Amino acid sequence: MKIATWNINGVRARLDNLVAWLKESSPDIVGLQEIKTVDEGFPRAEIEALGYHVETHGQKGFNGVALLSKIRPDEVNRGLPGGDGDEQSRFMEGVFSVKGGVIRFCCLYLPNGNPPDDPVKYPYKLSWMDRLAAFAEDRLALEEPLILAGDYNVIPEPHDCWDVKAWEKDALYLPPTRQAFRRLENLGFTDAVRASTDAAPLYTFWDYQAGCWPKNNGIRIDHLMLSAEASDRLVSTGIEKHVRNWEKPSDHVPVVAVLDFAAV
DNA sequence: ATGGTCGTGGTACGA
Numbered sequence: 549m550k551i552a553t554w555n556i557n558g559v560r561a562r563l564d565n566l567v568a569w570l571k572e573s574s575p576d577i578v579g580l581q582e583i584k585t586v587d588e589g590f591p592r593a594e595i596e597a598l599g600y601h602v603e604t605h606g607q608k609g610f611n612g613v614a615l616l617s618k619i620r621p622d623e624v625n626r627g628l629p630g631g632d633g634d635e636q637s638r639f640m641e642g643v644f645s646v647k648g649g650v651i652r653f654c655c656l657y658l659p660n661g662n663p664p665d666d667p668v669k670y671p672y673k674l675s676w677m678d679r680l681a682a683f684a685e686d687r688l689a690l691e692e693p694l695i696l697a698g699d700y701n702v703i704p705e706p707h708d709c710w711d712v713k714a715w716e717k718d719a720l721y722l723p724p725t726r727q728a729f730r731r732l733e734n735l736g737f738t739d740a741v742r743a744s745t746d747a748a749p750l751y752t753f754w755d756y757q758a759g760c761w762p763k764n765n766g767i768r769i770d771h772l773m774l775s776a777e778a779s780d781r782l783v784s785t786g787i788e789k790h791v792r793n794w795e796k797p798s799d800h801v802p803v804v805a806v807l808d809f810a811a812v
Numbered sequence: 813a814t815g816g817t818c819g820t821g822g823t824a825c826g827a
Contacts, residue, residue, distance in 0.1 A: 557827085558819045582827090584820060609820050610827095660827060701827095755827085756817035799818075799827085 549646065549809040551653065552578045553697035553770055555753075555800035559583040559614070563591050565794055570598050573788065575804060576618050576811075577644065579655025579697040583612035590614060607637035613655045613698075615642045619811060622650070629686075630679040638676070647810040651778065652687065656680065656698035661719030670719050673701070677728035684735055693778035693809070696737065699800065700771050702729045704739065707748040708768035720769060738779035740772040740805045741787065752787055753800045761792055770803045781808040 552575040556562045559580065570578075578600075583590060587606040595602050595616060605626040606612040615621065621642035628639035638657040643650050658680070661673030680696070687694055703709045703721045715721040733739065741750060751766025760766065774782060783806040791801045 561819060582819090610825090662827080758816050796818095 549577070549651070549807045549811070550575045550804060551695060551697065551772065551807060552802050552804040553581070553655070553699070553772060554578065554802040555581040555657070555699040555770060555798060557582050557584070557798040557800065559590060559612075560585060561796065562798055563594060565791065565797065567594060567598065568794070569788070569791055569802060570595070570600065570616070573802065573804065575802075577642070577653050578616040578802075579653065580614040580616065581612075581655065581657035581699045582610075583614050584609060585612060603640065603642060605637045605640040607635075611637050611657055613637060613640050613657055615640060615653070615655055617642065617644065619644055628656070628676070628679050629683055631676070645812045647812055649692065651693040651695065651807075651809060652690070653695045653697060656696060656700070658698065658700045658702065660701045661725070664717070664719045664722060670722075673719060674724055674728060677725075677731075681728070681731050681735065684732060684737070688735060688775060691777060692775070693781065693807070694775035695778055696732070696771075696773040698771070699769060700729065701769055702726065702771070703767050703769055704729055704742070704771075708750070710749065710751070710765040710767070715767070720767065732773055736776050737773040738776075738782070740774050740779065740782055741768070741785045741803060743779065744782060744785045744805075750787060751789075752803055754792060756799050770800055772803060772805050774805075774807075778807060782806075783808055
């Protein structure tokens with residue numbers, strides 16, 4: 549079972565890349581972030597033609613997440629609990645049958661939070677992270693393999709960015725952000741990529757501006773967080789960096805993991 | 813030269 553997360557930065561602008569990548573990588577379950585379209589605008593037919601089931605949680609112009617899967621989910625839930633009046637489409641959950649049980653795969657697009665002195669944006673990020681931790685704690689009680697996959701907009705550690713000086717005052721790196729991320733680790737979630745390699749640095753995002761990609765000025769903000777029941781089955785991970793060299797790339801690349809689960 | 817780019821929707825904003 550191969551799982552993946554990818555902030556695609558506009559699914560309609562990225563359709564050719566998405567199709568090419570699905571054909572090449574052939575993941576079983578994919579969480580997409582920043583589809584930047586309403587549900588009706590998602591290029592559903594093109595993805596279904598590749599044998600994928602498509603579930604979306606869209607929004608006009610911004611945000612939006614989707615779940616693509618070779619197997620049909622038994623259950624899909626949209627929206628992160630606890631956000632009374634939160635209109636932003638940033639979270640969805642799918643439950644999939646596998647041999648011997650289920651896996652629960654959540655696709656999340658965590659708020660950016662910049663600028664940190666804005667009266668709304670950084671508090672929204674931190675409260676969203678609180679809601680995510682509460683959700684995670686609730687789901688952990690099910691004792692299922694649980695994957696929290698997505699664009700966290702969190703640089704977990706100093707070696708996850710090309711220059712700490714450039715990021716230390718940023719909402720992606722400020723101490724409260726990293727503390728909130730560590731709460732997930734302390735609940736028992738494993739950062740799959742970090743757990744399966746000693747290599748550093750590892751990046752998943754390179755800004756379009758300032759020649760960040762050719763200079764390898766990247767950050768690692770897209771994560772696959774695994775509950776104990778999932779990390780027990782972790783085989784390998786990868787950051788599909790070559791996709792950043794394709795024409796009209798997203799500024800993020802796919803992050804994948806292979807887990808030792810078999811289809812029903 | 814001290815910025816530099818995208819996508820979306822509509823000529824601003826978020827990242």
